[in-house]
Amino acid sequence: MLVNLGAVASYLKEHDNYTILTHAHPDGDTLGSGFGLCLALRSMGKKANVINEEELPRKFLYLDVEKQDFEEQTVVAVDIADTALMGKGVEAEYAKRVDLSIDHHGSNRQYAALNFIDSAAAAAAEIIVELVELMGVEITKDIADRLYTGISTDTGCFRYANVTPKTHLLAAQLMGYGADAAKINTLMFETKTRTYAALERLALDGMEFYYDGKCAIVTITRDMFAKSGSDETECDGIAALSRQIEGVLVGITLRERHDGTYKASIRSHDPVDASAICARLGGGGHRNAAGCSLPYDTVEEAKAKLIETVGEFI
Amino acid sequence: MLVNLGAVASYLKEHDNYTILTHAHPDGDTLGSGFGLCLALRSMGKKANVINEEELPRKFLYLDVEKQDFEEQTVVAVDIADTALMGKGVEAEYAKRVDLSIDHHGSNRQYAALNFIDSAAAAAAEIIVELVELMGVEITKDIADRLYTGISTDTGCFRYANVTPKTHLLAAQLMGYGADAAKINTLMFETKTRTYAALERLALDGMEFYYDGKCAIVTITRDMFAKSGSDETECDGIAALSRQIEGVLVGITLRERHDGTYKASIRSHDPVDASAICARLGGGGHRNAAGCSLPYDTVEEAKAKLIETVGEFI
Numbered sequence: 001m002l003v004n005l006g007a008v009a010s011y012l013k014e015h016d017n018y019t020i021l022t023h024a025h026p027d028g029d030t031l032g033s034g035f036g037l038c039l040a041l042r043s044m045g046k047k048a049n050v051i052n053e054e055e056l057p058r059k060f061l062y063l064d065v066e067k068q069d070f071e072e073q074t075v076v077a078v079d080i081a082d083t084a085l086m087g088k089g090v091e092a093e094y095a096k097r098v099d100l101s102i103d104h105h106g107s108n109r110q111y112a113a114l115n116f117i118d119s120a121a122a123a124a125a126e127i128i129v130e131l132v133e134l135m136g137v138e139i140t141k142d143i144a145d146r147l148y149t150g151i152s153t154d155t156g157c158f159r160y161a162n163v164t165p166k167t168h169l170l171a172a173q174l175m176g177y178g179a180d181a182a183k184i185n186t187l188m189f190e191t192k193t194r195t196y197a198a199l200e201r202l203a204l205d206g207m208e209f210y211y212d213g214k215c216a217i218v219t220i221t222r223d224m225f226a227k228s229g230s231d232e233t234e235c236d237g238i239a240a241l242s243r244q245i246e247g248v249l250v251g252i253t254l255r256e257r258h259d260g261t262y263k264a265s266i267r268s269h270d271p272v273d274a275s276a277i278c279a280r281l282g283g284g285g286h287r288n289a290a291g292c293s294l295p296y297d298t299v300e301e302a303k304a305k306l307i308e309t310v311g312e313f314i
Numbered sequence: 315m316l317v318n319l320g321a322v323a324s325y326l327k328e329h330d331n332y333t334i335l336t337h338a339h340p341d342g343d344t345l346g347s348g349f350g351l352c353l354a355l356r357s358m359g360k361k362a363n364v365i366n367e368e369e370l371p372r373k374f375l376y377l378d379v380e381k382q383d384f385e386e387q388t389v390v391a392v393d394i395a396d397t398a399l400m401g402k403g404v405e406a407e408y409a410k411r412v413d414l415s416i417d418h419h420g421s422n423r424q425y426a427a428l429n430f431i432d433s434a435a436a437a438a439a440e441i442i443v444e445l446v447e448l449m450g451v452e453i454t455k456d457i458a459d460r461l462y463t464g465i466s467t468d469t470g471c472f473r474y475a476n477v478t479p480k481t482h483l484l485a486a487q488l489m490g491y492g493a494d495a496a497k498i499n500t501l502m503f504e505t506k507t508r509t510y511a512a513l514e515r516l517a518l519d520g521m522e523f524y525y526d527g528k529c530a531i532v533t534i535t536r537d538m539f540a541k542s543g544s545d546e547t548e549c550d551g552i553a554a555l556s557r558q559i560e561g562v563l564v565g566i567t568l569r570e571r572h573d574g575t576y577k578a579s580i581r582s583h584d585p586v587d588a589s590a591i592c593a594r595l596g597g598g599g600h601r602n603a604a605g606c607s608l609p610y611d612t613v614e615e616a617k618a619k620l621i622e623t624v625g626e627f628i
């Protein structure tokens with residue numbers, strides 16, 4: 001059932017002992033929203049924990065809060081469009097019993113008993129800011145830091161087309177509550193590990209162009225992970241780089257996974273719809289940022305299939 | 315004389331036939347503020363032009379407005395801390411007769427008859443937004459695009475420590491007036507020429523670390539310019555890259571100039587003071603971003619001198 005934000009606030013006030021689910025391969029928005037909501041619930045006297053399929057990536061450790069010990073009664077999903085995105089362990093445990101889902105993906109599959117979806121929100125954290133205020137909870141610096149992180153990371157630091165005037169108003173508000181925007185943005189956007197920097201160089205050295213430079217493709221092989229000392233947890237930033245080249249409408253990052261299959265991240269400029277390209281290949285996502293898996297044996301096969309498909313869209 | 319913003323608004327309403335000066339090596343803030351103010355004055359029925367020492371860099375051409383023909387009566391400087399920053403030609407012509415200066419640099423030398431300086435503003439464009447409103451001028455999409463550009467570029471798209479809640483409130487307001495934030499940010503932050511991207515890769519491939527990884531140095535030789543097809547007009551972005559590596563306190567970019575001398579750009583994280591390092595070598599700048607010239611015959615000599623000097627500061 002779809003509900004409005006007032007109903008979400010009432011529901012959260014009336015229940016207790018929360019497990020907050022965040023999506024696998026966690027980003028700043030699912031974690032910032034999850035931990036921000038967790039702290040808000042705790043300051044209302046509730047018990048709440050955040051869980052994730054994986055260990056927190058090192059760069060997001062500052063968002064973490066200490067676990068509480070209690071018997072779980074209520075399950076809330078944040079920024080999860082589909083139960084398949086929870087990761088296998090969390091999905092097996094929780095998929096069929098999510099009480100409330102709060103999300104900003106238009107593609108949300110409404111798998112929960114109660115679903116609040118606002119696809120106009122640039123980040124799930126935008127929704128959480130309003131929700132926390134509706135619940136009458138004071139936004140502390142700790143809450144503000146987490147919700148600012150969600151908004152900042154899901155908008156590329158206010159750079160992307162999903163930013164609205166409201167996004168800036170909420171950022172102003174969170175800074176007013178003490179969010180340390182400069183420190184958060186340095187951590188999120190201005191810090192690369194040496195291993196990641198080495199991987200980025202190896203990957204960009206092999207960038208190839210197709211369709212008169214309208215499509216750029218970068219391939220990350222397991223061999224590059226080995227050479228650079230980097231791994232899959234820190235290679236998300238590379239996806240955006242190929243689209244930055246002047247004239248490129250479709251930027252593709254093709255990554256060889258641990259199990260030998262391939263994952264493509266596609267970034268596009270309008271009028272090209274990245275989610276349409278990925279949908280054709282069994283994946284999905286947003287209009288300008290989408291992804292899909294490619295079950296091929298060799299990188300050449302995966303690349304050929306991608307380039308052929310992209311050709312139908314540019 | 316120092317004046318307040320109300321006095322600036324009154325002054326601009328009472329005068330006419332404006333020449334608006336912007337600083338040499340123009341950036342998005344001086345140009346966005348200058349052209350934004352120019353359009354606001356014109357919509358009040360005044361005549362106004364913006365001038366700059368150089369031709370507009372290609373990436374800023376969208377800010378340009380058509381020149382008007384009139385006899386100049388009033389000279390306004392925007393975002394210019396010192397007449398020496400006007401460039402030689404503009405300085406010779408105007409330095410001694412600036413009627414009004416509007417700036418956000420605390421270091422402003424108050425060279426004009428009337429000076430308005432607000433060092434809490436992240437960008438000169440923040441001041442112009444308020445000024446235009448004080449003058450009762452409607453902010454059109456054309457004005458909003460220019461002022462948004464100023465704010466966005468001078469804050470690294472809301473990433474730097476100079477951003478305040480007010481910065482976000484003004485951005486929200488300008489988007490409400492029609493500023494095409496996503497398009498502007500794509501142009502300013504997400505677009506690299508293929509030649510620049512090639513230069514960046516060549517330069518980063520040669521990155522070296524010193525002092526246990528606390529100092530990173532990138533060298534750009536004339537040979538790299540030749541190989542990549544890039545040139546000195548588009549290599550400013552590289553300077554920030556070495557400081558992004560985790561653990562690096564001092565990131566140096568050493569560039570071989572056309573005349574065979576060397577120019578160093580130094581970026582630091584606190585507590586290291588880049589301007590102090592550069593001052594030792596005859597240069598200067600801000601605390602975390604500074605530069606100097608190195609009159610050596612070989613890149614090895616220039617690099618050795620730099621590294622030795624940096625060693626005294628970390």
